[in-house]
Amino acid sequence: MPMIAILAGDGIGPEVTAEARRVLSALSLDLSFGEAPVGGAAYHATGHPLPPETIDLAERADAILFGAVGDPSCDALPRHLRPEQAILGLRKRLGLFANLRPARLFAGLEDASALKPEIAGRIDMVILRELTGDVYFGEKGMRTTAGGLREGYDVMAYAEDEVRRIVTVGFEMARHRKRKLCSVDKANVLETSQLWRDVVIETAEDYPDIALTHMYVDNAAMQLVRDPGQFDVVVTGNLFGDILSDQASMCAGSIGMLPSASLRAWSGDNGLYEPIHGSAPDIAGQGKANPCAAILSAAMLLRHSLSMDAAADRIEAAVAAAIAGGARTADLGGTLSTRGMADAVLARL
Structure with a gap:
C-alpha cells in the first residue's frame, strides 16, 4: 500500500492539504497517510523546522504532499532555524533537483487573468526550475x-x-x-x-x-x-x-491554481508535491484559501510518483469542471470557502 507523507506546515498549509487529502481519499485508491510537523509549526513543537522524525517520514514515504512554510513569529530567528529552511533542507536531503511547475488557464478563468x-x-506550459543550486x-x-x-x-x-x-x-x-x-x-x-x-x-x-x-x-x-x-x-x-x-x-488567473512537483527523475520517484503559493498568514484559519493548487499537486503526485495516471486525470478533470461550473474562491473573484471549493471538486469526481 503506497504511503503518502502529509507535511502540512504553516499558515494555510494545513487547510489546503486537508482538502487535497479528502480528494485523494475519495478516489478509493488504497493509500495510507502519515503526518509530521514542518516549518514554523515544527520549530514551535520541537525547536527545529525540520526535525528528525519529519525527515524519517519523508524518506520512508512513497511521495510527500507538502503544504507551505512561513511564520512571521519566526522572522527574527537565526536563518538556519527559520521555517523556510525546512523546504530547502528537504529538497537537498532528498536530492529533489527538478521542480515542475505547470501553468495553464482553466476554461472560465479568462477574466481572472x-x-x-x-x-x-x-x-499551457511547464516551467522546469532547478532546485538545489x-x-x-x-x-x-x-x-x-x-x-x-x-x-x-x-x-x-x-x-x-x-x-x-x-x-x-x-x-x-x-x-x-x-x-x-x-x-x-x-x-x-x-x-x-x-x-x-x-x-x-x-x-x-x-x-x-x-x-x-x-x-x-x-x-x-x-x-x-x-x-x-x-x-x-x-x-x-x-x-x-x-x-x-x-x-x-x-x-493563469491566480497563484492559488498552480501546483508543483519536486523530483529526482521524470517519474517513478518519491517526489515532493506542493502548491506554489506561500503560507499566507494574513488569511490563515479563515477558510479563504484556494485549495485547487494543493488538489492539483495531489494529481501530480499520483501521476509522477505512483504511476496512477487515470486517477490523476480524474482529479484534473474535476477541478476543470468545477471551475467551468462557476466555482470560485475569493482569489478568483468568488465567495466559496476553502471547504466549499473542495466540495465543488468532489461533486464532479
Missing part, C-alpha cells in the same frame, strides 16, 4: 566593506553536472509534450549562465527531435505577458525559475 482573454487562453544554496553572508559599510553577498554558482541533469529532464519532458524546449538564462552578463547555455547546447545533441531555443530571463519575463502561448517547456535556474513561475501564476 491579468492578460487579455484571447492571450491568457493560450497558456544557484544563489539559494551558494555561499552567503554579511561583511563590512573597507569603508565600514555593511555588505550582503550571495554567490550564484552551478557545476556542469548540475546543469546537465536538469536540462536532461527538460528534454525528456518536452518529448512528452510538444517537443519544444526554451532554456532561459542571462548569458550576456553572467558566467554561471554562460556555462548553463554551453551545457544545454551540448546536451541538445542527444535530442535532435526537440526544437531548442534560448532566451534571456528579462526577455522571457516580457514574452510571458506578451505571448505566453509560444512556450511549452521552459528550463531555467533556481532564482529565475522562482520568479518566472510566480509571474506565470498571475497570467
Whole structure:
C-alpha cells in the first residue's frame, strides 16, 4: 500500500492539504497517510523546522504532499532555524533537483487573468526550475566593506553536472509534450549562465527531435505577458525559475491554481508535491484559501510518483469542471470557502 507523507506546515498549509487529502481519499485508491510537523509549526513543537522524525517520514514515504512554510513569529530567528529552511533542507536531503511547475488557464478563468482573454487562453506550459543550486544554496553572508559599510553577498554558482541533469529532464519532458524546449538564462552578463547555455547546447545533441531555443530571463519575463502561448517547456535556474513561475501564476488567473512537483527523475520517484503559493498568514484559519493548487499537486503526485495516471486525470478533470461550473474562491473573484471549493471538486469526481 503506497504511503503518502502529509507535511502540512504553516499558515494555510494545513487547510489546503486537508482538502487535497479528502480528494485523494475519495478516489478509493488504497493509500495510507502519515503526518509530521514542518516549518514554523515544527520549530514551535520541537525547536527545529525540520526535525528528525519529519525527515524519517519523508524518506520512508512513497511521495510527500507538502503544504507551505512561513511564520512571521519566526522572522527574527537565526536563518538556519527559520521555517523556510525546512523546504530547502528537504529538497537537498532528498536530492529533489527538478521542480515542475505547470501553468495553464482553466476554461472560465479568462477574466481572472491579468492578460487579455484571447492571450491568457493560450497558456499551457511547464516551467522546469532547478532546485538545489544557484544563489539559494551558494555561499552567503554579511561583511563590512573597507569603508565600514555593511555588505550582503550571495554567490550564484552551478557545476556542469548540475546543469546537465536538469536540462536532461527538460528534454525528456518536452518529448512528452510538444517537443519544444526554451532554456532561459542571462548569458550576456553572467558566467554561471554562460556555462548553463554551453551545457544545454551540448546536451541538445542527444535530442535532435526537440526544437531548442534560448532566451534571456528579462526577455522571457516580457514574452510571458506578451505571448505566453509560444512556450511549452521552459528550463531555467533556481532564482529565475522562482520568479518566472510566480509571474506565470498571475497570467493563469491566480497563484492559488498552480501546483508543483519536486523530483529526482521524470517519474517513478518519491517526489515532493506542493502548491506554489506561500503560507499566507494574513488569511490563515479563515477558510479563504484556494485549495485547487494543493488538489492539483495531489494529481501530480499520483501521476509522477505512483504511476496512477487515470486517477490523476480524474482529479484534473474535476477541478476543470468545477471551475467551468462557476466555482470560485475569493482569489478568483468568488465567495466559496476553502471547504466549499473542495466540495465543488468532489461533486464532479
